[in-house]
Amino acid sequence: MNTVFLGMACLLAAASGYWVLGRGTPRPTGTWAMGALLASFALAFASYAPLFEDAAETAVPHVARLLSNCASVAAATAVLAVSFQLNLEPAEAQRRIRLRLFLLAGSAFGMTILFAYEQMAHRSPQAYALYLLLYISYLSFAVVDFLVQVVRQSKSTRRSSVRIGLRLAAVGCGFALVYTAYKLTRLLDLGLGLHLIPDHPECSSLVTMPCIFSVTSPALAVLLICLGLTLPAVVYPLSQARRRRWEAQSFEALGSLWQDLSAAMPEIVLTAADDAQDSSNDSDFLLQRRVIEISDGSLALRAFRPRAVQEAAQDAFGTGTEERAAAVEAAVVKAALAGLKTGRVADDVAPPAAGAASRKDLRAATEWLLLVADAYVNRVGRVRDDGRPELVGA
Template sequence: MNAIFLGMACLLAAAASYWILGRGTPRPAGTWAMSALLASFALAFASYAPLFENAVEAIVPHVARPLSNSASLAAATSVLAVSFQVNLQPAEARRRIRLRLFLLAASVSGMAVLVIAEQMTHRSPQVYALYLLLFISYLGFAIVDFLQQTLRQSNSTRRSSVRIGLRMAAAGCVFALVYATYKVTVLFSLGLGIQLVPDHARCSSLVSAPCVFSVTSPALAVLLICLGLTLPAVVYPISQARRRRWEVRSFEALGPLWQDLSAAMPEIVLSAADADEDAASDSDFLLQRRVIEISDGILALRPYRSRSVQEAAQQTVEAGTERGAAIVEAAVVKAALAAMQTGHLADEVAVPSASGTASRAGDLRAETQWLLQIADAYAHGETVRVADGGQPKPVGA
């Protein structure tokens, strides 16, 4: 148990240090709240370890339990602060956080007074019951508040990592409610004067009663909430790196088609005079620019797009597939470039080779995927056979 809880405490303390020291400036919204959350959870995990508990008790007797409970309340408040700062307007977030901090200070102060009173009255069950009532009231309020927010936000967010993270945090809230229910049971047993639950018993196993409720449940709650709230921050840089790699590869794959179109129509190449230095080297900017230039080039070829070439190409591919439509479009574009070089206008202009143009409008990824299929068919010679019979000689492959 010492290894598990102290190990988790060290990991959470390291994560808190990263949020405090490694975020740079200006710090994003919620940085300090997340730091406080991780630090509070680190202290809460450490307080579950018998080694830490014995060390603290050797210095100040009977302080381990209120220290652990205070860390739990601080962590719950930090969770709410993170949620408020991320999802509410700054003024409203500050107002709600101030209220929760006031309630936290009042609860912790009241708990400290009751702990002192409990020791002075030789561990009076009535005083301990008041202590539990104060602790569980604020903790339950914070858990329910956060659970409502996570469920509402998980249903409205579009990012899958955020949605999964919020649902993990909601699962953590369920375990926290199990712990709160256990504490309420202890409270009622004290009020009725019966010892239903041995609340002061030392735990030697994480799966035996009542330790499964008093230690395992809050530990799982802490773990799931921490993982849920940090998952988007971990996934985001990975997804951004994958996105940039896809953009670079797509930019290069569109190169052969773009080179032939820009060589035939230099006017489609956009001016770089208005782009700043950072944007000019950004993969998203470069890919978007290339997609626009290729689309403009294909549009400019409209008078040279032969319907007969299109129909001949359609007879050689599988009808109704996007790949087949891309091969047909590549054949039409290749023949249109050749016709443009000879000045031969099409007798009958070909219609677009694929539907869904309106749905792709404004969607860089969808438009890029479509052009990548055309560029692949164009560069690998899949259109030579269909663009050859009686039409201008294919170019670009």
């Protein structure tokens, strides 16, 4: 168990250091609260390790329990602070956080006083019962408060990573409530003198009774809440990297179609503005510019789009799918470029591809043009004099 708990403590401590020191400036909202949360959870995990417990109790007997409980309530407060800062107006968030900090300070001070009195009174069960009551009251309040916010926010958020993370945190709150229920049962056991639960059970396994409630449940709560709150921060850079890779690949895939259009109509190439030069290496900027230029080129070819070629391409490639419609559009564009070079305007102009006007956002427009560019290079050969496109490889 030392390996599990101390390993998780080191991992959480490293994550706390990253959030506090490695986030750059200006620091995002909730940075310090998230750092405090992870540091508190790191201390809580460390306090569960027998090695840490033995080392601490050589100085002060049974102090590991106090350290663990104080770390737990501090982590619960930090969780609330993160949630408030991310979801409330700054003034309201500060007001609520200030109130929780006062409650935390009062609870930690009261627990410390009761712990000291318990030790001086030779393990007084009354003092221990009051200690448990104070600890359970604040922890339950914080967990329920956070759970209500998590459930409400998970229903309104649009980002799937945030929604999944909040649901993981809600499951973690469930394990935390199992832990508080165990502590409440222990409090009643002490108050009624039933002695159903050993005073100081030695936990050699995470699945034995009552260790599954006293150690495993809070450990799972810590793990799931940390994972749920940090999941969006981990997924976001990964999703951004995937987006940038797709943009770069799409930019290259549109190159052949863009080159033919820009060679025939140099005026469609946008002039690099001064404020856009700094974005010359930005994949989003480059792709958006290329999509605009191809779209402008297609509009400039409207008078040269022969309906006969469109109908012949529909007979050759068929209809009913995006890929077939893109092949038809590629044949029309190729014929229009040929007409532009010879100056032959179409007698009967082909209408735009179905649904072209509805592709307003960058991704939808790019995905359509990628199909057209692929068909332009790989499926459509020369357009014959009779208007029928030659199929590549046919």
